[in-house]
Amino acid sequence: MNFERIREKLNILADAAKYDVSCSSSGSKRSNTGKGLGDSSGMGICHSYTEDGRCISLLKILLTNHCIFDCAYCVSRKSNDIKRAGFKIQEVVDLTINFYRRNYIEGLFLSSGIFSSPDYTMERLIAVAKKLRLEENFNGYIHLKSIPGCSDELMREAGLYADRLSINIEIPTVSGLKLLAPEKDHKDFIKPMEKVKNEILQFKADRKVSRKTPVYAPAGQSTQMIVGATGESDKDIMYSAVHYYSTYNMKRVYYSGYVPVLQDERLPALGTEVPMLRENRLYQTDWLLRFYGFDVREILNKEYPNLDVDIDPKLSWALRNMHLFPVDVNTADKRMLARIPGLGMKSMYKILNARKYRKLNWEHLKTIGVALNRARYFMICDSKTWEKRDLEPHRIKSLILQSSQSKYQKMYNDQLRLF
Structure with missing residues (x-):
């Protein structure tokens, strides 16, 4: 050979x-x-x-x-x-x-x-x-x-x-x-x-x-x-x-x-x-269709033929459908819990299991692993804080993007300190 x-x-x-x-x-x-x-x-x-x-x-x-x-x-x-x-x-x-x-x-x-x-x-x-x-x-x-x-x-x-x-x-x-x-x-x-x-x-x-x-x-x-x-x-x-x-x-x-x-x-x-970002957005959409119960027509249609580059497709859908929110995590069904931005399927099942024993508040949700930097705009729980609901969709988007940028900047600065 x-x-x-x-x-x-x-x-x-x-x-x-x-x-x-x-x-x-x-x-x-x-x-x-x-x-x-x-x-x-x-x-x-x-x-x-x-x-x-x-x-x-x-x-x-x-x-x-x-x-x-x-x-x-x-x-x-x-x-x-x-x-x-x-x-x-x-x-x-x-x-x-x-x-x-x-x-x-x-x-x-x-x-x-x-x-x-x-x-x-x-x-x-x-x-x-x-x-x-x-x-x-x-x-x-x-x-x-x-x-x-x-x-x-x-x-x-x-x-x-x-x-x-x-x-x-x-x-x-x-x-x-x-x-x-x-x-x-x-x-x-x-x-x-x-x-x-x-x-x-x-x-x-x-x-x-x-x-x-x-x-x-x-x-x-x-x-x-x-x-x-x-x-x-x-x-x-x-x-x-x-x-x-x-x-x-x-x-x-x-x-x-x-x-x-x-x-x-x-x-x-x-x-x-x-750009890799477009490819990534398509995979995120695919995931929502296969595991989160979305219909493709909810996410993409004649009015919205392309995915938002700035934010993921679940958040984009939620901002276009604010009349469905906020969702009460202590009473909402599985379908609506899965549609809350920042809430993954594992966290959803943890919520369904935990709320059998008590009403959940923000600390419980944070412990479960919910991404509260985005989810808090779309849910209510057994708490009196973070309950302000007079924000417009564009304002929520801006706040979430600012929060994400601050998070990545902090991660970047932390990495620089290692060298």
């Missing part, structure tokens, strides 16, 4: 994979019950996470950065003058096993440029996972990227060896995809999603009849959207995300800020990449 060449390939193909952010491992419980290698539920050292929140490490690479397509936003586009490389199937298997044995990783995230054809590329991705499972008896986490346009038969096979499958929708709207990737068809992205959803449902039904039925993609499927390469509003992006969650039972939708990789008149000018 030419170790220098393998190292060179690894540098190239690991770097090319960094633009794919959809590598969370949440949801898989594949355990090692025999004498095999790995266990996807084990403790790890990197930034992907198991269902219960523990961190695990993944080798994240492309099989190849050769590609037959010329998508304007992609660093691996065929017209881009970059160094190309490609792994052999056995090379990826060997890297995974050797890295695992050295305790560098606990799983594999494998994507690829599309070379020759979608089916040929998908076959090779599956071959890696199949070798790891059957020949190496590897029980660690495997995430495979689905290739747009590949056959249903291959998608079915992929789910038998991978913990999670994902296909990147790439651009949030059909019109945006036509502009930046005219060689691709939106239907080619949807078909694998539909197949994986149906197979997961079918295998779950079959397992109720026979426990010998194999598990199919136990961590489900995910997708990723590039934000800022075209002119979609935050409303367009989040409405698309809700569609994928509800229609294809997505475990996660990821939002990746556009990073300029080369000059193209169809793309935003170099140096105008999407």
Whole structure:
């Protein structure tokens, strides 16, 4: 084996994979019950996470950065003058096993440029996972990227060896995809999603009849959207995300800020990449929809097509709906408690439990962990202080922003004192 060449390939193909952010491992419980290698539920050292929140490490690479397509936003586009490389199937298997044995990783995230054809590329991705499972008896986490346009038969096979499958929708709207990737068809992205959803449902039904039925993609499927390469509003992006969650039972939708990789008149000018703050606001909105009971139309609509950059989406919604506040934390239901800015889900459940025994005041709420610098404007409790309610929304926003800036300035000054 030419170790220098393998190292060179690894540098190239690991770097090319960094633009794919959809590598969370949440949801898989594949355990090692025999004498095999790995266990996807084990403790790890990197930034992907198991269902219960523990961190695990993944080798994240492309099989190849050769590609037959010329998508304007992609660093691996065929017209881009970059160094190309490609792994052999056995090379990826060997890297995974050797890295695992050295305790560098606990799983594999494998994507690829599309070379020759979608089916040929998908076959090779599956071959890696199949070798790891059957020949190496590897029980660690495997995430495979689905290739747009590949056959249903291959998608079915992929789910038998991978913990999670994902296909990147790439651009949030059909019109945006036509502009930046005219060689691709939106239907080619949807078909694998539909197949994986149906197979997961079918295998779950079959397992109720026979426990010998194999598990199919136990961590489900995910997708990723590039934000800022075209002119979609935050409303367009989040409405698309809700569609994928509800229609294809997505475990996660990821939002990746556009990073300029080369000059193209169809793309935003170099140096105008999407700020991380916008990406962060989209994730916050996603969280509110999945865990806090919000409807996307409450947060984004024709009147408010984009998220507020200055404040988080929950606070922004609350300031637009002051007629619903203040909320009495000692009597409010779970739904309204979850909508108070500065009150997380853990704090909400602590309040529900604590108020069974006594009425709560500001000191109790502070002990629970409520962010009173913002929550106090939207709640009342068993106390006579901080009860002034004649502040306008813009004034509340100003006070909260001032409080946040003072907090960060204090943290910054404290850090300076350490040096």
